[in-house]
Amino acid sequence: GAQKGVGSSRETAAQCEVFSGSKLAIASSFAPIHARNNINIGQLMGDHAMLARLEAGESIALSEFTRGHDAITALIIEHGGLLPFCARLAKHELVVPATGTGPRPMNLTEKILAAKLLPGQGTHVKPGDAVLVKVDAGYSHEFTTAQVDFFLAAEYGADYQLQNPAKFAVFEDHLIYATGVASMAKYADKIERLRELQRAFAARTGVRNYSAIDGVSPGICHQVAREHIIDPGDFVQATDSHTCMGGASGALAWGVGSTEYAALLHWGFTPLAVPESIRFELTGRLRAGVTAKDVMLHILATYARREETLNRVMEFGGEGLFALSPDERATLANMATECSARGSVMEVDDTMLRWIAERRPGVSIDALRAKVVMPDPGAHHDGGVHRIDLTAIQPMVATPGDPDRGIASDPKNGALIPEIGQVKIDIAYGGSCTAGKRDDIDMYARVMADAERAGKRIPEGVHFYIQFGSQEVEAYARAQGYIDLFKRTGVEVIKPGCGACIGCGPGVSERGDQVTVSAINRNYKGRSGPGRLYLASPLTVAASAVSGEIVEYKDGMFAPKK
Template sequence: MQQLIDVGQIRQDEAKVFQRVVEKAVGSQRQFRPMNIVEKIIARHAFVRAGTIGVESVKPGDALFAIADVRFSHEYVTPMAASLLTQALGPDAKVTEPESVFAFRDHLTFLNKVMSPKHREMGLLEKAEGLATTQESFTAKQGIKLYGENPEGGSEAICHNAVVEDLALPGQIVIGTDSHTCMAGVLGCFAFGVGSTDMANAWFTKDIRIRVPETVRYVFNGKKRADVAAKDVMLYILATDYMKSSQGIGKVLEFAGEDLKNWPMDERATLTNMSVEAGGTTGIIEPDEQTLEYIVKMRGLGRDEVRKGFVYSDLDAEYAATFEIDLDEIRPMVALPGDPRNGIPIDQLDEEVRIDAAYGGSCTGGKMADMDMYANVLQNALAQGKHVAPGVHLYLQFGSQKIKQYAKERGYIEIFQRAGAELIDPSCGACINAGPGASKTNETVTVSAQNRNFPGRSGPGKLYLASPYVVAASAIAGKIVEPREFLKQSSKPKLIYRDKEQPNYGAN
């Protein structure tokens, strides 16, 4: 079993050897070099020696330890990491600085609604529920904040939504036991997924081992169409030759461009969330004034406190590749079953694709902006006298209780219900075949706003990926369609939150 690294417990001579290795790895005398945003964040967090954090510069390929600002896990992994921690350091092992550690009951909350009788007879449901019980005991003992189940139903939040809403800040290093930890890169932090052993080690040392990744820069030109969402842009990128030839593996995707300033935070988060779908390490967007306003108004923090973490890429920073994307050319997309990289414009489908289900939810498709998009389409459909097509099941699931409250305050719940949607409380679910919306037969055809559609991930059926606009429009049409028929221009809505009227965080 891989052991945890505790520098304080290594014998003095071994500690000196370890220190020489660390200093060689981070280059304690390294000269300045232009860096991109991720390299700067890593350099500032690099562990040099006890009491010394930060180096002048890093470059791709450097191997080092860095200090994590936010560490989080969920019930699927917390028990394993807890076991590793106590096996290595004893039953009285303590998590260091538990105030920066968080745990989530979010992945298996609704497993009891979909688990087959066969698996129930095998006792798997009890084992799964035992994971949540173990996590609850561990967090209580360690003084770790647990985002648990909500009395009104579901979880408090999907971990990735809560990290963006409540926890991460620009310039930080954020680690979580899930590949979609990358979503927090929308705030301008370096956020990535780790395994149970790395998390157990980080609980004790706060360190995480990093090999500095290469970065690919995507510069957006022009302005996206009104019927095109961030999901379409990401499916377009994933379908490029660079991604389909696996050159994106291990890379950071950095997104830039003038039009991004006009995108709500939730739409930007779709880009960073899906940066791992072709094997990337994470995605990131430089923070700006909208980032500042979002954090200040969601959390009540001071502007100066937030702004001090802002980091920007140097103009002459080096990239593994740079691509310019003409947003004007992107049309509503759909990814064919089997791989998120199978994206094509909807108008290039070889034949009509009738659907049995449409799912709008997950960390990717259950945000405030996504609710705006579902509501926009469904409200216009209702105005045309249309509802969810016969034989189609439309599921809409909220990413957090804050998002559910947002939908309530805007009157979306009534719109969704009148249109014929089934509403699901916050949690992971269909995306990992652990909740309503997952297919049950090979013949089921689903169009989904989730982030990936690998074979079997969401049940045995055929799963197409699309934007929230397309998901809602297809539910009405009974087949995969472009959404323009159900869209119209409207003024930006306002968000009523914390008893104050504040700028909308949803779609334009």
Template sequence: MNSLIHESPDGGRVVRLTPGKRVLFLTKDLELIRKQLRGEVDLKMEDVNPADLLDDINTDTMTPAWVCFRHKPEDIALDAYAGLLDAKGERVFGTRALMDGGFEVIVSGQRKGTGSSRETAPQCEKWSGIELIIASSFAPIHRRNNLNLGQLMGGYDVLKRLQAGEEIPLDELTSKYDPVTRVMLESGGLFRFNARYAQGEISVPVPQTPARAMTMAEKILAKKIVGGAAGDIYHVKPGDVCLVSVDGGYSHEFTTAQVHYFLEQEYGADYTVQNPNKFGVFEDHLLYAGEVARMAPFIDQIQTLRDLQVDFQKHTGVRDYSAKDGVSPGICHQVAREEFVDPGDFIQATDSHTCMGGGGNALTYGVGATEYAGLIQSGFTFVKVPESIRFDLHGELHPGCTAKDVILHILDTYAKREDTLDR
């Protein structure tokens, strides 16, 4: 359970900062970050201009690929933010810098956690003692990974109040979420939520949306509602929160070891998974690491990831797309589309390119290791039915303009200014 959450005398739950613990501001002035890490200065939100905080902190900045060669979160946290480099290419955060700084809150600017779906990014903070993340906005998958780990998130006003010594009711930080996410966060994360659901302590109501026209994604989710009576027909609308069955998914050698580790930690060495024929493991991300000189220091860790993926595959019986004689069957998100992702499927995988499956009329997107471990063991996950956005194109395209040019323009114009965030 998050240590910032306390019982109040009236029986409620409040969030307050811990005396002696610190707040780290990730400023654009990298030397100021170094001073905070060295204990030379402590800042308050009221003295910091949000425009001076780092925006678009990438998950690769938080945990570069070489840090992800470790599969235990406590080892990953040793080199948190190892990818944040100064103009000379030198690390701002040394080994154990975040872990040994006595910080419990970390603060940044807009779009925290852009980039890949790697859950190692929020793990490096959590296992370094961070329990409250403050930012102007969060990348959707990164935010969900934080929620799955039971991490609290908030805005600048929340931090100002906490630093002033105020106790904030927990529901002020959780009421912005849907009821299921709120219970999950207040339970301490996804694994605890799943355990409480399995024990009958909590329930997730089926959607009550009246009959309506639905998009393809909505139809897929509506057919996979968990918790209703056999034969019931459901309709969903954007914003509905549902517990749904997952048809399949996949992981790769960068993530499988951690999935295996989490499942053993949570359910024991004899854990089982659902529907293994629709799940798979791929050896594609690190296939040629042995041929890259700068990977030489990490080759033993990489081999451990490969070996643990083999152990996971043998233990679970999921599809095996391991390399044979140095040749991979292919890139995970492409091969999966060709071989076992079917139209109408709901697919979750630990690769940020999973959404490519949408080209075959399947609903597919990437998730972190915790969420993947939970759904492959239980067979279900919870989703918030997404909003759909339609772009109307007017006029004529230049003869050399392709569909890719159009979507890149949309991203550069609308996504960049966050019009599409969380939609």
């Protein structure tokens, strides 16, 4: 199919094929992270025309599989994967040429990568340049850390070393509530083993350890990384596709597979081809009842549907961006991966720097400001510069489609709420890295307070779950009195961590006839249970939970009609 492996950095998708004996994956196209994972573990990729040639008995030269790739990627393919390539590079058996790119105006992506070039690589870059760049920060979680450790030990021995453990971390967040879900409970022993292996990895390597304490996670890796790890100007790589959320902090961020992460942990750098970019210039301000999630659903339904974002870094700027809160900016950055983008990066202002400094004792805004990278005047974006007037955005949903009739379940299935007609719901979920931030909790509370004033609560037959993105967010909610409000109005409150978004916690559907409206980032069939799932903003989710059907939120909507 098209974009094979879309939406995930889980290297197991490629590993399952390779470990089963596959040497060649066939698809009409491959999603960026999945394609990179195939390359890194030595699996060749081809299209259906190649398959027909092979079935006819024709031999295909390796050069056909490296054609169209940059010089470094071609070398990785020729040497059977990333780790063998790095080993040859370390022995000086391979030479990576300088880019040869002279001075030129550079966009945010290019400027950050140019600043990370290893010696001898030059000073400027352009899309397609094959380069070796320093990685500043990253993290893995219990789904992936054991693999990273295994690959490092297998390649470099049990006493392997990491280059900069202080800026890297492990998180216990993805499977924290998995054993409470029927489909995952049978894996309880294996899940606990993954946790044990991750804790041992952290103790031995000295990376930051965000393991659960007494069964409570510090929070979702992407949210906690925003709070404590990522700085403006950083180049961030982590073993999860929503790593791109770090772009809101003025960093360049995207997800990678376990092999790529293992290599960069050991060497401190990673090989890549400088990606193209697409810029979104935001103007105006959002109207009441409209959120950054609605902006992203618009981008998905428009630019991503046309594949204009495909494998490009999404760059955001403009006065409309700075009118959004830091948390709302993070919503935009977070869902770049749903656009099949390579990653995300944003311009930052003092509002964002203040947000970071408030969470980092001893870190000043001036120190952070010195790290900020801004694009050069006249910089080029291969995907173009697209202006979005925030005042024109309306509340949206992404519909679940109908895969059985050939209509894919996809976040790009955008629709205005009046267009979908009456949709009764069984479940509403507010949480995940996309929608478990402070501002998201403010939105849920705003709706529930409105409902309580009108004497309403969550109706019988509907479950509304709210899950915090981090312990910091939970503490904020408690201080604001939100947790008591939620409980009074029938909301089911969940401790920090991942969960329903990946089918591993409260809020998943249990039957195919159930309908969920959710503030998460993906509505692929089966991802959050067997039911039908609509994506929506925190305001829409909460208003729908109270109403029992999908509706837009409007101030005072629950008050008796006069």
